Each structure stands twice: as structure tokens, then as C-alpha cells.
Amino acid sequence: MNAQQIETAILAAHGGRFDGHPPVKAGPFHDDDPVYRGAKAACAALGFIEVDAECLGRAWQAMTRRLGRFDASAWPGTPADFGLRDFPPQARADAFAPCPVALGLYAVLPDAEWVGRAARAGIPTVQLRFKSDDESAIAREIDAAIAAVAGTGALLFINDHWRQAIAAGAYGVHLGQEDLDALTAQEVQELRASGLRLGVSTHGYAEMVRADAVSPSYLALGAVFPTTLKKMATAPQGLARLNDYARLMRGYPLVAIGGIDADRLPQALASGVGSIAVVRAFVGAEDPEAAARALMAHMQAAPEA
Numbered sequence: 001m002n003a004q005q006i007e008t009a010i011l012a013a014h015g016g017r018f019d020g021h022p023p024v025k026a027g028p029f030h031d032d033d034p035v036y037r038g039a040k041a042a043c044a045a046l047g048f049i050e051v052d053a054e055c056l057g058r059a060w061q062a063m064t065r066r067l068g069r070f071d072a073s074a075w076p077g078t079p080a081d082f083g084l085r086d087f088p089p090q091a092r093a094d095a096f097a098p099c100p101v102a103l104g105l106y107a108v109l110p111d112a113e114w115v116g117r118a119a120r121a122g123i124p125t126v127q128l129r130f131k132s133d134d135e136s137a138i139a140r141e142i143d144a145a146i147a148a149v150a151g152t153g154a155l156l157f158i159n160d161h162w163r164q165a166i167a168a169g170a171y172g173v174h175l176g177q178e179d180l181d182a183l184t185a186q187e188v189q190e191l192r193a194s195g196l197r198l199g200v201s202t203h204g205y206a207e208m209v210r211a212d213a214v215s216p217s218y219l220a221l222g223a224v225f226p227t228t229l230k231k232m233a234t235a236p237q238g239l240a241r242l243n244d245y246a247r248l249m250r251g252y253p254l255v256a257i258g259g260i261d262a263d264r265l266p267q268a269l270a271s272g273v274g275s276i277a278v279v280r281a282f283v284g285a286e287d288p289e290a291a292a293r294a295l296m297a298h299m300q301a302a303p304e305a
């Protein structure tokens, strides 16, 4: 088959699954392999951004070589086809400290007062996402958040401020791709050696591959649905992509985030992720404690993935 036939076959098999993403201009192409070229072109037509179409083109090429034939009905979902190292990642020598596979309902919160409120409402995983450049205010807020979860059993992640999180003895740290890229290899090692858990944001295939390079404790997959809380560089990924991402990265504890509320929670959870992260569904609720109960009831009611 030539590249054009491969592209047509992939679009015929998968075109209906990825509704809602406008096509992206295909290329550049880095070699003449017809599976790579056809699959990359098809994935661009399915709306995957350049870096993700490139990842998928290479993964289709690797999958085809591994299977010994081109199968348009398949979709790459094997870590080795993406060049990822051995799964499960927790077994790697350089893995970050492990965290539960099912982090459950995960509330992302603007300050320590909200952290305490979420923890007292019984939410099992909470994050302090305190945006400030004031070092002493950050340290104060982190200390207050740690005090606020004491005795509740909630696991506390600190967003962005990893050094202060280590100093204060938090359970873990959450970093975005830019946050991770800003760290030197030595700083990544310092964070790993601290024993704090590390969660990393991802918004597609290339970012999952990038995050996997440091073997973090969990991966966040987002934004699943549109969110008004944060200006996103990438379009909402949608449920079809979330399902594929969760299948590929199933060796990790996974967190779905972005625009999830009680109505959408069951669909997101059905992807196989062990955790659903929310901001507005808790903080923006008229009665946050009642909202927490409803969200947690939805999580419990969901059938095992």
C-alpha cells in the first residue's frame, strides 16, 4: 500500500471516532516510509496537532513492523510502539515515589482555606494551586495547607512550588510541561530523591512521551472538556482521545481534568482513569460539601473499568 492508501484506510476506520477536531495541515515528513507518512497525514486530518501526528505516525510505523502487517482497524496503544521504556513505570530504577492508582476525587484549590474545606468534606486527594510570586506568602500558604489536611487522610499535592513543597514535607508536587522543562536534570533528581510524589500535566501524545521520560507518580490527562478556569494552549481533547490515552498509559495512576462535573464524571471515569480532578465543580458549587458528596457518589457508582 502507498501512503495515500494508508491514509484513506485509517480515515475510513477511525474518522467517526474523533468528531469535533478540525483538520490540521500535515507535515513536515521526515522519511519516505508509507505507513509513517500515511498515518501522520491521517492523524493530522483527524485534528491531532503536529507533534502528536508525528508521534502517532511513528507509532503506526512501529506497530506495523511489530505485527508484520498494516492493520487500519488498530490504533496504537502499546507503550513500546511510542518508544516508551518498560512498563509498569514504577518498576524502573528512576521512578518517582508511587501513589495510589485510584486517587479518587481530586480537588484543585486556590488557597489553604479551600484545601481544608475539601479535605474535611472527605475528598481523598487535594492540590494547593496557589498562584503567587511572593515567596513568603507561598511558604505560609503551603504550611497552612499541610496543617489543614492533618488528620483528614487527604493526600496533598502542591502545584508549581516544588522546593517549598519539599521543605514543608507535602505528600507530592504537581508540575506542568513548562514547569518540568524549566528544571535541570539535577533538579529533577533532587525532587525524585526527596521522596515526594510527582504528578505531571499532559495534553496529548507528545506530552505523555515527554512526561514518561521522568517516570512520574501519576499523569494528568486534559483538558478533557472545555474549561474557563485556565487558558489552554491546546483544544479540549474529548472522550475518544481520553480513552486512547488512558489505554496507552494504563501502567500509570491517571487523572482526568478539565470541565468535568457530576454529569460528565461517569463518562470520563469510564476511560479507566483512577481519578477525576475538578475545580469549578467543587469551588464554584452553591454548596461545595454537597457537591463533593455527589461527585464522590458518582465515582463509587461507576462500574469498574
Ligand SMILES: Cc1ncc(COP(=O)(O)OP(=O)(O)O)c(N)n1
Pocket (backbone or CB within 6 Å): 106, 108, 127, 129, 159, 160, 174, 175, 176, 177, 179, 199, 201, 220, 222, 230, 255, 257, 277
Ligand atoms: C491534576 C492537575 N492537572 C493539571 C494541572 C495543570 O497544571 P499546569 O499545566 O502546570 O498549569 P497550572 O495549574 O500551573 O496553571 C493541575 N494543576 N493539576
Ligand SMILES: Cc1ncsc1CCOP(=O)(O)O
Pocket (backbone or CB within 6 Å): 108, 222, 223, 226, 227, 228, 229, 230, 257, 258, 259, 260, 277, 278, 279, 280, 281
Ligand atoms: C488547572 C487545569 N489544568 C487543565 S484543565 C484545568 C482547570 C480545570 O478546572 P475545571 O474543573 O473548573 O474545568
Ligand SMILES: [Mg+2]
Pocket (backbone or CB within 6 Å): 159, 160, 174, 175, 176, 179
Ligand atoms: Mg504549573
